[in-house]
Amino acid sequence: MDSAYLIEIGSLLLRWLHLIVGIAWIGSSFYFVWLDNTLKAPSDPDLIAKGVGGELWAVHGGGFYNPQKYLVAPKNLPDDLHWFKWESYSTWITGFFLLGVLYYSQAATYMVDPAKAALTPGQAIGVGLATLAGGWLVYDGLCRLLMKRSLLLFAALYFIFVVAVAYALTHLLSGRAAFLHVGAMIATTMSGNVFFWIIPGQKTTVAAMQRGEVPDAIHGQRAKQRSVHNNYLTLPVLFCMISNHYAFTYNHPQAWLVLAAIMLAAVLIRHFFNLKHKGIFAWQYPLTGGAILLAVFVWLAPAPLAVSAASAPQLADIEPIIAARCAGCHATAPTLMPAAPAGVLLDNPAAIRANGPRILAQAVQLKAMPLGNITAMTDAERAKLAAWVAGGYR
Ligand code: HEC
Incomplete structure (x- = not known):
């Protein structure tokens, strides 16, 4: 198995697990803060004598629950805490x-x-x-x-x-x-x-x-x-x-x-x-x-594109930009990454045209690509891509 695939699997399993345990942690944090803020002082003298400072009743999943919070701690430590x-x-x-x-x-x-x-x-x-x-x-x-x-x-x-x-x-x-x-x-x-x-x-x-x-x-x-x-x-x-x-x-x-x-x-x-x-x-x-x-x-909010279709660059004008700035990663045989990330290929004219809206989003509006601007794309080049898109991806 190649390293890119192993990283992908590691990332999948860890992210999944991280999400699951994170939900358990944050869920209990939300629950206990809710509990503390919702508890009411007990009226039952037995509870007061036991040292309970707050209690509440709740129903969940068909069962009734009656949590009680002690002012400091119960008199005797329970076996199972x-x-x-x-x-x-x-x-x-x-x-x-x-x-x-x-x-x-x-x-x-x-x-x-x-x-x-x-x-x-x-x-x-x-x-x-x-x-x-x-x-x-x-x-x-x-x-x-x-x-x-x-x-x-x-x-x-x-x-x-x-x-x-x-x-x-x-x-x-x-x-x-x-x-x-x-x-x-x-x-x-x-x-x-x-x-x-x-x-x-x-x-x-x-x-x-x-x-x-x-x-x-x-x-x-x-x-x-x-x-x-x-x-x-x-x-x-x-x-x-x-x-x-x-x-x-x-x-x-x-x-x-x-x-x-x-x-x-x-x-x-x-x-x-x-x-x-x-x-x-x-x-x-x-x-x-x-x-x-x-x-x-x-x-x-991204600024709207103002380009007239007549003067818009053609695919041939932007191809060299994509080749220099993107194809190092987004290619069948990339040089900067082990495999084309996100399955996005930008190494042939048909693929570039098909990915026009995504190129606009990632490279122009969000500036998320090139990743970390590792290939040093200039703002002028981004503007040219934008104009190509505005001109209808011709
Ligand atoms: C250094 C490698 C690298 C370069 C260069 C690069 N990308 Fe990417 N690209 C990635 C990675 C990695 C992802 C996967 C998404 C992520 O990790 O955020 C990605 C994802 C994408 C996606 C899919 C994003 C989505 O969520 O749909 C698009 C579209 C894209 N890149 C376009 C481009 C364009 C256009 C360029 C050139 C301007 C470019 N990329 C240059 C590494 C690169």
Whole structure:
């Protein structure tokens, strides 16, 4: 089996798995935040005596459920206690391997953009890995310094930090690698919260109980705080993870600002849902979020093509451009890739003509192609392709 096919299989299996465990993790995050926000103080004196601070009733799949939350911990530790940690760890592990298979093993094509920075593939990978680790250190530092003083100050500084990282990465790496790494950095921080704070905090609580002591509530409170941060970070991360399909977002000259705006909108929308669980309908949040998204989409709309059919270039005029800029990858026997990516062949006139609308979309409107502009296509060449399309692909 050739290497391109192996990479393809690895990517399929890892992506599939990553999606499955990611759904399990985010699903439980949504569920527990909903649960916490929806619990009501019990009226039953037995429950109060047991130390239950909140409960609720729910029906799902034909069964009735009655979760109860203890103020700190139950008096006796149950034998069978479920821990929610592998959802997070397996999401991080599969995500990291996927990053390796897709980006790090093909860094020259997927990460380096010579128009932005003359990095070697090794340097680009170094930037990526440093972002993942550095993102955690800065977040954790800010959290330790500020969480007790001001949540708002913490949130503002962390947002500024993420935007600064987005700015730096979109100037160092290809647009899609930059967006993906912002997402991977935040996701690594979320898993760091589970690994370094939430689970250890719970372990300390359990250990204190096993010694017969009353556990300190601070461990639970800290774990809760980090868990709530994770909840707010889910939507921005998910956008970053799907952003590679939307070149118009990451290929914009101010891509960092596009990302900042979309992430802000996502957090506002998440905030609405978290308030709604408590019975507060604060419509200003999703409305502002929606308005931000709308403004971004209007801002990024591609300019209409203005070319008269009479003066439009012919296929023969654009063939050399495609041969020089695209056929290195999109050919039956490509030189820059092991096999023609996405099955798109652009090495003969009939195929070029048949792919006209896709060439327009990928090379002109989205500037997603050539990948990482590795073949250094110029704006004049893109304009010529656009004119050829506008002239009716003759
Ligand atoms: C360095 C290799 C490379 C070069 C050069 C390149 N492409 Fe691609 N192309 C890819 C890869 C890889 C994909 C698969 C999609 C992805 O990974 O995002 C792709 C996908 C495509 C697709 C399908 C996208 C879709 O979602 O439908 C089109 C169309 C395309 N390229 C057109 C072009 C055109 C036009 C050029 C020249 C201007 C070009 N490509 C140059 C690597 C390349």
